[in-house]
Amino acid sequence: MNAQTAAAPQRLSFRTKFLYGFGSISFGVHVYVLSLLLFFYNQVVGVPAGLVSLALAVTLVIDAVWDPILGQFSDRLRTPWGRRHPLMYASAIPVALTMLALWRPPAAFSVEQKAVWLFVFVLAARLVISLYEVPSQALAPELVPEYHQRTGLLGYRWIFFTLGGAVATMSGYFVFFRPTAQYPQGQLNPAAWGPLTITATIMMVGSIVISALGTHDRIKTLHQPAARQASFGAIFKEVLATLKNWNLGVALTASLIGGLSYGLYLGLQLYVDTFFWRLAASGVGILSLANLVSVLPGAWVAGAVSRRFGKKYACVGFFLLSLIFLQGPILLHMLGAFPDxxxxxxxxxxxxxxxxxxxxxNAAYIVVTSMIADITEDAQVKTGARSEGLLMAANSFIVKVTAGFAAVLPGVILAAVHFPARATAAVSPEAVRNLMWVYLPSTFVLSLASILTWLLYRIDQQTHERNLAMVAAAAAAAEAQGEGAPIVAVG
Incomplete structure (x- = not known):
């Protein structure tokens, strides 16, 4: 496909939007299930929480460096199947193998050996899922250039992302984590985790293959820059020019701060539900079901509110309110003002x-993802290069680096409050309260700082439409001159 067609508005069929979004089931399962690793290796396998958190943090940082490299490679890839699909297809089998191994540390291993096993296979699992997720994310700006339609397409992606994670975890809470006489809280039963992770692996591989095949017919309509030779220095300058973008800087800063809070939230959420709210597996599953049911209204609200107020103010409002509803009940319960x-x-x-x-x-993350996708044309206007993979991976890099550092924090906090490993008996109320008094202010301050950073974002609908027009004009001029790639740079 030539460059100007890539910039032309187009409406996707429901089939294409559905199948594109369907692929994010894999990453949803990956994120939600891997968020249980601290709990599994600490409470079930018996590895100290600090050691587990350290392994998770280091692998996240390594994975973060991998994402921009992969994104840039995907942007420059030239094959008969386009820039994205070959990598998506190549990820399926490695995803299955690494997931199956990750959750099966040999019983005969020492604690230290089990920690090494965790490190090796969680790193492998992160790297191979990126082989699918990075190019899949980069498809969105190419499939839909239009400002509000892009939010709609990414709504499908977020719906299936949440659906995948929720179905995987609920299958544990409602099916595999059934209570027994020995394990009234079934999530502490070692025998329950094998079937859960097999189910998760099947979901991941199935969604990857179905989505890649389902969007294969779009390859001929995607942006195909002309093949060109460039030195390492030229490539490096192009990457720096792409990353030197005010709006990308805002997004990366907000993601950096928010990633710390999100890492704390993911690492401690099951602890909060199990020991603070004192829920059995079925109770945790019901709350996961509530989150799943919220996805569709969240997608609708994202589109409606962002059309009315613009993406920036919609995302800030959504995040502020979500923070209140996340932490308010915990604080009220600790003060005796919430039902017991x-x-x-x-x-x-x-x-x-x-x-x-x-x-x-759900609404907030849909809008934010659409805002990051809008940076594609903003950067293209300034650099002449279309680098969806690099831009999406740059945000992923910041999220993963900060989440990697944040992954250490849950283990540190648990150790500081003397939270016991393999806590089959009731944990002391004092330990639980101490955990909450550290968790609440930490996540609140970080989340609020991240939210306020988004107020510095500058792309609105008018700016985006102007960027599209400039890209299209440059593309038309390039084609008239017989060139394969437009140059749009304006300073």
Missing amino acids: KGQPAYMPSLIAVRFIHGVLT
């Missing part, structure tokens, strides 16, 4: 606030 377990209003109240939080969070 055993009271009739306990679970209905938890379900209601988790549903509302889910609607707001």
